[in-house]
Amino acid sequence: MAEKILAIQGNSFKNLNIITDTTYLLALEAQRRNYKIYWYETKDINFINSKLIAEVCHIKFLENNKTYFKIISKKNFELKKSKVIFIRQNPPFNMDYVTSTLFLDTIKNSVKIVNDPTSIRNISEKLFSINFKKLMPPTIFTKNLDEIKKFIKINKKIVLKPIHGYAGKDIIYINGISNIKRIRKYLKKIGHVMAQKYLPGIKYGDKRVFIINGKVKGAISRVPSSNSILSNLSQGGKAVKTTLSHKEINVSNQVAKVLKKNGIFFAGIDLVSGYLIGDINVTSPTGLPQFKELTGINLAKNYWDELEKLK
Missing domain, CATH: 3.30.1490.20 (ATP-grasp fold, A domain)
Incomplete structure (x- = not known):
């Protein structure tokens, strides 16, 4: 039986916050499904002799351990031999990011790549909301x-x-x-x-909605700290358990349908007072560990269930 390789294009795995990092949660679930994790950064990609090669670290992620990873080996690896590739480096969406998607375009018909490199290059996280003006303030x-x-x-x-x-x-x-x-x-x-x-309703928080394979899977509310309009968790916002109203589900489903049609498997969208506020996160969506912490539901399992159904 062929090895199952998950190649992850990300920032350095040595700097992950494993309590809040979505990539870590997705990688742990991959390991439970017998995938080997090969990690690389954009600087490690080379196109040589008609092959897309990455200098990868074969790593094993550890749970409930102060040291959360173990490096098994380092090697050059032809990315086309992966079963799945995750594009999970953090924004900014710059020319380095664009170049990496162009590289990955050369093998995307042979490997499952999430999210699709052409799609994330074409879908500007703010500008794509032009398609949903009726759902926005x-x-x-x-x-x-x-x-x-x-x-x-x-x-x-x-x-x-x-x-x-x-x-x-x-x-x-x-x-x-x-x-x-x-x-x-x-x-x-x-x-x-x-x-x-x-929207004054931002003081009560926004809602980060998780979309997997065109389906709305859940949400968390992110409440700004006092005297702030920024609900982002990285800007001091606090994650709070929430449910979606009928209107919010309707808005989210409309966006989810278009994202799936455009090749986006995993996305996070942000709502305030029932309106889409224009943030459609497709480059490296986050928030799954917070959702698990608040609800007890590990959406990484659902993510992999949906992913493994894809041809």
Whole structure:
């Protein structure tokens, strides 16, 4: 019987926070299913003699152990020989990321790659929400100061987000037209932004919804710390158990259907007050350990059940 290899393209495995890291949870479940874990970073990929080769570390992840990994060996490995490849490095979505997807495109017809490299390259995590304007609060995408002034005049309080931002970085709240100097400086630094009507419901948290193979599988609520509009767990937000309303399930199902059609197997989307707020996380979705901690349900099992059904 052929070896089952899971190759993971990620950041260094030596820096994982195993309490909160979704990749670690997915890898543990893979090991339970007798996959060997080969880990590499984007710097380790080479295309030589018509083969996509990575310098990999064969590692074994350990549970309930202070040292959470053991390096078995290091070697050059032809990625086409993997059974599954995970693209799990953290944003930013930059040219290094784009290059890695172009490399992986050369073998994607021979190996299951999650998420599909063409799809994550084509689906900008903020801009893709253009497809769901009816499900969102008033939103524009621009780097034109005059357009933002008009938008503030209509909506009063707004939030500005970098189109290619991540983890809640460089998101700012604008209350009224008196902040023009600040906005001008921000646009000069960031370029094109998503400008969105501020939803006061954010103080009660957003909902991170998990979508696996086109199905809505659950959600956690992320509540900002006091005096903050940022619910991201990396920005001090707190994960809280939650359920989805009928409206939220309907919104999530509409997005899930389009994501599956576009080749996305695993995604996390964010809702506030029943609205999609434009964050459609497809590069390296997170939150499964927090969901497991709050509900006792390990969605990594469901993830692998769904993945192993795919041809």
